[in-house]
Amino acid sequence: MGLGQDVIVELEAIVGSDHVRTAKGDLEPYARDATPLFRGVPDAVVWPRTADEVAAVLRLATRRGIPVVPRGAGSNLSAGTLADRGGIVLVLTRMTSILEVDADELLARVEAGVTTAALAEAAAAKGLLYAPDPGSRTVSTVGGNVATCAGGLRGLKYGVTRNYVLGATAVLPTGEIIRTGGRLWKDVAGYDLTRLLTGSEGTLGVLTELTVALLPMPATTNTGVAYFPSLADAGRAVTAVIADGIVPATLEFLDAKCIGAVEDYAHLGLRRDAGALLLFGDDGGADAVERSLTRIGELCTRHRAMEVTLAEDVARSEALLAARRCSLPALSRLGTLTILEDATVPRPRLAEMVGRIDEIAERYDVSIATFGHAGDGNLHPTCVVDRHDEAAADRAHKAFGDIFATAIDMEGTITGEHGVGAAKLPYLQARLGADQMALLRRIKAAFDPAGILNPGKLGS
Amino acid sequence: MGLGQDVIVELEAIVGSDHVRTAKGDLEPYARDATPLFRGVPDAVVWPRTADEVAAVLRLATRRGIPVVPRGAGSNLSAGTLADRGGIVLVLTRMTSILEVDADELLARVEAGVTTAALAEAAAAKGLLYAPDPGSRTVSTVGGNVATCAGGLRGLKYGVTRNYVLGATAVLPTGEIIRTGGRLWKDVAGYDLTRLLTGSEGTLGVLTELTVALLPMPATTNTGVAYFPSLADAGRAVTAVIADGIVPATLEFLDAKCIGAVEDYAHLGLRRDAGALLLFGDDGGADAVERSLTRIGELCTRHRAMEVTLAEDVARSEALLAARRCSLPALSRLGTLTILEDATVPRPRLAEMVGRIDEIAERYDVSIATFGHAGDGNLHPTCVVDRHDEAAADRAHKAFGDIFATAIDMEGTITGEHGVGAAKLPYLQARLGADQMALLRRIKAAFDPAGILNPGKLGS
Numbered sequence: 001m002g003l004g005q006d007v008i009v010e011l012e013a014i015v016g017s018d019h020v021r022t023a024k025g026d027l028e029p030y031a032r033d034a035t036p037l038f039r040g041v042p043d044a045v046v047w048p049r050t051a052d053e054v055a056a057v058l059r060l061a062t063r064r065g066i067p068v069v070p071r072g073a074g075s076n077l078s079a080g081t082l083a084d085r086g087g088i089v090l091v092l093t094r095m096t097s098i099l100e101v102d103a104d105e106l107l108a109r110v111e112a113g114v115t116t117a118a119l120a121e122a123a124a125a126k127g128l129l130y131a132p133d134p135g136s137r138t139v140s141t142v143g144g145n146v147a148t149c150a151g152g153l154r155g156l157k158y159g160v161t162r163n164y165v166l167g168a169t170a171v172l173p174t175g176e177i178i179r180t181g182g183r184l185w186k187d188v189a190g191y192d193l194t195r196l197l198t199g200s201e202g203t204l205g206v207l208t209e210l211t212v213a214l215l216p217m218p219a220t221t222n223t224g225v226a227y228f229p230s231l232a233d234a235g236r237a238v239t240a241v242i243a244d245g246i247v248p249a250t251l252e253f254l255d256a257k258c259i260g261a262v263e264d265y266a267h268l269g270l271r272r273d274a275g276a277l278l279l280f281g282d283d284g285g286a287d288a289v290e291r292s293l294t295r296i297g298e299l300c301t302r303h304r305a306m307e308v309t310l311a312e313d314v315a316r317s318e319a320l321l322a323a324r325r326c327s328l329p330a331l332s333r334l335g336t337l338t339i340l341e342d343a344t345v346p347r348p349r350l351a352e353m354v355g356r357i358d359e360i361a362e363r364y365d366v367s368i369a370t371f372g373h374a375g376d377g378n379l380h381p382t383c384v385v386d387r388h389d390e391a392a393a394d395r396a397h398k399a400f401g402d403i404f405a406t407a408i409d410m411e412g413t414i415t416g417e418h419g420v421g422a423a424k425l426p427y428l429q430a431r432l433g434a435d436q437m438a439l440l441r442r443i444k445a446a447f448d449p450a451g452i453l454n455p456g457k458l459g460s
Numbered sequence: 461m462g463l464g465q466d467v468i469v470e471l472e473a474i475v476g477s478d479h480v481r482t483a484k485g486d487l488e489p490y491a492r493d494a495t496p497l498f499r500g501v502p503d504a505v506v507w508p509r510t511a512d513e514v515a516a517v518l519r520l521a522t523r524r525g526i527p528v529v530p531r532g533a534g535s536n537l538s539a540g541t542l543a544d545r546g547g548i549v550l551v552l553t554r555m556t557s558i559l560e561v562d563a564d565e566l567l568a569r570v571e572a573g574v575t576t577a578a579l580a581e582a583a584a585a586k587g588l589l590y591a592p593d594p595g596s597r598t599v600s601t602v603g604g605n606v607a608t609c610a611g612g613l614r615g616l617k618y619g620v621t622r623n624y625v626l627g628a629t630a631v632l633p634t635g636e637i638i639r640t641g642g643r644l645w646k647d648v649a650g651y652d653l654t655r656l657l658t659g660s661e662g663t664l665g666v667l668t669e670l671t672v673a674l675l676p677m678p679a680t681t682n683t684g685v686a687y688f689p690s691l692a693d694a695g696r697a698v699t700a701v702i703a704d705g706i707v708p709a710t711l712e713f714l715d716a717k718c719i720g721a722v723e724d725y726a727h728l729g730l731r732r733d734a735g736a737l738l739l740f741g742d743d744g745g746a747d748a749v750e751r752s753l754t755r756i757g758e759l760c761t762r763h764r765a766m767e768v769t770l771a772e773d774v775a776r777s778e779a780l781l782a783a784r785r786c787s788l789p790a791l792s793r794l795g796t797l798t799i800l801e802d803a804t805v806p807r808p809r810l811a812e813m814v815g816r817i818d819e820i821a822e823r824y825d826v827s828i829a830t831f832g833h834a835g836d837g838n839l840h841p842t843c844v845v846d847r848h849d850e851a852a853a854d855r856a857h858k859a860f861g862d863i864f865a866t867a868i869d870m871e872g873t874i875t876g877e878h879g880v881g882a883a884k885l886p887y888l889q890a891r892l893g894a895d896q897m898a899l900l901r902r903i904k905a906a907f908d909p910a911g912i913l914n915p916g917k918l919g920s
Contacts, residue, residue: 104699104808106707127705151646160646162655163623176895183806185836186611186620186876188659189884189891191900191918195622195655199648216705239564245587245676247566285748346643348564376645416646424649431649435636439906440651446902458651 040084072144078421112143149199151417156375235351344416500544532604538881572603611877616835
């Protein structure tokens with residue numbers, strides 16, 4: 001077990017001895033990511049500074065057959081950065097340069113370890129918007145966001161991370177450094193490797209630099225909230241909004257259990273008698289935003305909303321968004337083990353899906369609250385149990401198996417934005433079928449003949 | 461040479477004898493696509509009706525090592541559907557069902573042979589917009605547009621075809637039928653095969669059905685035109701527009717040679733004394749569009765525009781767009797051989813690139829006029845020569861070689877939207893490098909172990 005001393009010496013020669021750690025206490029923080037219950041202790045943690053250093057590490061690993069798990073902030077929820085076969089965790093958090101933010105070209109170029117929030121702030125300082133806004137954005141890295149094709153609250157109007165990646169520098173497992181795409185909105189020279197790397201979860205290459213598209217910052221943003229007797233009513237209101245020709249920037253929901261948990265936690269003054277809360281927001285010119293939100297409010301009222309409120313100022317707008325953003329911490333307080341999931345269904349079937357989730361939870365005698373993105377059908381059913389109650393954890397596990405199967409039955413998917421990782425791999429074939437699984441394995445082998453890069457994840 | 465009679469019999473058994481043609485006169489129309497100078501006669505033309513028939517043809521082809529070239533309308537400009545190694549041209553134009561247009565879900569599902577215009581019309585009938593609008597859209601198919609990741613006039617604001625493909629049914633060369641993606645805006649279960657197939661130019665699989673995203677139809681659209689003393693002035697105006705936070709739907713340019721050719725051809729009343737024409741358009745709410753176009757007009761005037769006119773009605777707006785859309789036919793009249801190219805550079809370097817193109821044209825003593833997409837730096841330098849003047853055609857060929865090299869030097873690419881095909885393959889390594897070329901070949905082999913699907917194109 002473990003890496004030979006010769007390997008450690010070689011790693012130290014590549015990145016410097018300060019940037020290789022093998023002591024038990026240094027490895028422990030890298031034995032987990034943000035996924036509960038999953039754990040895998042690496043043999044070494046290595047912090048490279050450049051793509052050349054990454055290439056040298058990967059060449060060594062391919063030559064010696066050593067697993068390498070690339071990692072940004074480790075904030076993923078799919079056990080995607082778990083060294084469950086030992087080997088090296090390659091942490092990219094020293095690569096934090098924002099290389100450029102170009103307002104003329106509407107793009108930024110950053111090293112992979114820059115946090116998404118830092119990129120967004122650098123863009124905002126030049127009056128530009130980096131649109132992807134995953135919940136983890138204050139800690140998660142751009143490299144990690146691209147590797148998982150992170151989503152967020154603005155998916156319907158703005159699309160997800162893949163829509164914003166213009167180019168990447170990636171190191172292949174065999175050590176070649178490739179540059180895909182670039183500073184161009186249109187480029188069809190070759191297979192779309194930029195998009196293939198996006199969402200490949202560190203199994204095809206290590207991303208070291210990204211070029212991303214920015215947008216002019218919308219002049220104004222505003223938010224409103226509507227309470228409904230039931231999620232089915234909220235679902236009908238969402239359908240009516242889309243049918244009215246409105247694609248708002250934000251369209252989020254909380255079910256009744258989430259509303260209660262958030263109110264207990266944050267005391268925002270939410271209505272506890274509602275069956276569902278719909279949070280809606282839009283951005284753009286001030287008059288367009290006001291018109292859009294007013295119209296959404298009218299449509300909510302027409303579809304049985306108990307109450308509709310538009311935020312009268314930015315502070316109140318932020319407070320409303322906080323209700324959605326704190327759903328997870330609010331629910332997490334209810335137990336010692338929180339399992340947050342990520343099933344997705346076609347938008348019109350959202351309320352139906354939440355109904356099915358509630359039935360499944362009841363059947364398995366676990367408590368599952370659901371919040372998520374009503375605009376794109378991306379649900380986050382969340383189960384909270386006592387960490388020491390193994391029977392309950394087991395029932396939760398089985399309940400989620402049923403939830404994924406139900407999502408697939410409804411033409412949905414097992415993960416909308418969190419990724420497959422080690423956690424969802426057992427469910428992937430049910431979604432993709434055997435032929436597509438075999439194809440993923442052949443693609444993986446085309447990039448990683450020795451199978452050293454994030455083994456046991458996508459492509460395995 | 462040719463296919464054995466046993467193969468023909470088997471093909472007839474799969475698709476019916478009416479849908480297999482091998483007579484010389486029947487093959488000739490499929491020996492060319494829209495690319496001048498390129499030609500390759502197939503041994504058979506086959507028109508399948510279903511994915512199952514496509515699968516049976518491909519299984520046969522893989523078993524017997526027969527090249528298969530998938531083809532929609534054959535309107536591509538990169539010799540991408542050329543049977544230059546003989547074999548079967550597989551024409552998908554019998555697969556023309558629009559399976560659904562769903563206004564609640566903002567999506568359509570179509571067979572691959574539906575024309576892009578037919579899809580756009582079916583969407584418009586339900587108040588929805590299919591955003592990609594390549595110049596070929598009245599004849600080209602959705603399958604072909606996805607296979608080439610077609611662009612168009614709305615690339616900067618709306619993105620290209622890849623941004624609108626939600627899911628695909630594809631037949632692998634070995635006969636498996638896979639379904640990627642689906643009715644979802646967020647789905648990260650597996651590698652992004654949907655995007656990998658998009659732009660793969662029929663070398664990885666045969667697309668038989670596509671699910672595409674639609675948008676609410678914008679309430680209004682309007683267009684304006686500005687004349688400038690030089691393209692450099694027009695380029696500075698474009699930069700000023702973007703810097704002002706405006707990302708208009710359309711931002712097209714014609715150089716002086718194009719203006720003259722279009723005016724000779726269509727008598728639209730264009731100003732012949734201008735060095736460049738900038739066509740700008742936007743869509744959305746009426747007040748927002750008016751504000752946007754008025755502001756663009758002001759910025760053009762501030763950057764030395766000789767004249768700025770906003771279209772006063774829809775008919776005039778259409779007439780202005782026609783000036784851009786008829787650039788190619790107008791130029792084609794000037795000779796008997798038209799070579800339309802597709803180099804792309806970062807947007808701020810557009811005028812510089814056109815200057816370089818003019819220098820190159822002069823050096824090789826050929827006439828090259830340039831029009832294109834100022835919003836996304838996608839240029840269409842167009843050379844017109846006499847078909848019988850082989851020396852001129854040869855000089856044109858060399859000039860384009862220099863143009864591609866120049867585009868790459870300027871961090872651009874050899875093709876923004878037309879594709880690589882057989883025509884650009886000789887230039888691809890200069891853009892991608894040897895390591896990435898080798899990777900493309902390994903990916904190709906992962907899909908197509910026998911190398912039967914569109915051989916000699918991408919991935920070769």
